Amino acid sequence: MAINLESSLKDFRHELLVKNFKGIPVLQQHGDADDNVPVYHARRLRQLICQAGVASSASYVELPGKGHWYEGVMSTKQLKDFYHRCLADGAQLPMTPQSFEFVVASPSDTGPRGGLSVDKIFDPIQLGRLELKCVRALRKLQIETSNIRRISFLETSHLLEDMEIILLDGEEIKADEIPEGELRQDFYLVKDGYSWSVSEHFLCIDVSFTCSGESRLSIYAGETLQTELRLITRDIAHKWKIQHPLRYGRSS
């Protein structure tokens, strides 16, 4: 039971998610007289950022004698300078690092990284982890995953630019199998068991008859309908008291 309680809080365990900060401008500002959220937590987070090796784009400011909230806290000189650096005319958005680690506590609460989205994880109790390395010379995108079932690339992602091969947990997938532009929203990379493949949004129903008069109903569904299909087949097996589970699989 303790595992379930801990797992429920993992979305807020920021110390586990620090590696996601790499290459993202971060400003920490905290009053050292804060009696609501003690400054210890800001110092601890700063320590973790430095230990994770992602401090190059992160800065830390402690405000002497200041508490948790006061008039002017959102417009200090340090904050205004930070906003100007990031948002002023001519300011350049930071490039996605060529290699990074992506830690996901809950896919529903986690946005994409470099346009790469982790959509589903296998075990909700554990973290999902992904290590990405872009080898431009070989036009290869190398991705190692742990506890991740499905990923997708957003329309705006530049990670696949000039890439020929995506090496996912050692398996080769041709980058041109994933289309450009708006069509990307219907394509996913899915891990079923031990192998990865490209899946798209589709549903196909086939009825066939054998020579002995038996009939067979086959339903093929793309990744986005797999959940609904599993729920329906599980319900049918339960209601009809079928001894062996209905077999279903993804179309080749």
Next chain:
Amino acid sequence: MDGALDTAVEVSRNLCQYLGADSHIFEYGVRKPLSAGNLITILCGMEKIPDFPRGYPIRFFTPKTHRTGLQIDRYDVDPAAYPLHHDLGLICICPLGSDRFELIIWGVDGDSLRRAARLIPLLPGVGQADFIVVGRQMAVHGASGVQAMGCFDYCWNTAPASFCR
């Protein structure tokens, strides 16, 4: 509607107070729910049990020789069963399709319903399991008094580490 209406009004008020969220309250089964947005279903009593989606791992059952009970499918072992006794309650999240969700809160009586309703997530930074079967012991032991607690995986199976007493 027993204690369900009072609980629904309080939930609606809390959603507005803490999340700035609008909500409509209507009687279960009388009016068709809106086709957009999420749903919170609040039910009370043995006669008003929730209607779970097909294939959902939690269900109410009526075996031949026992009273109606609550059953939870588990990974690799027999389902856990909880007879409907006087302090049983449930809070769980279900898929509604089209990326919508339903939060179901049910209690066998008013006290159980209120106990389960206290676990409706309203504050940021506070985690919540996907399903919790509550009992009277929670009033004394807190989280240690749950009957069952756990999460669902990507296709709505109960996660292997889910706890069922």
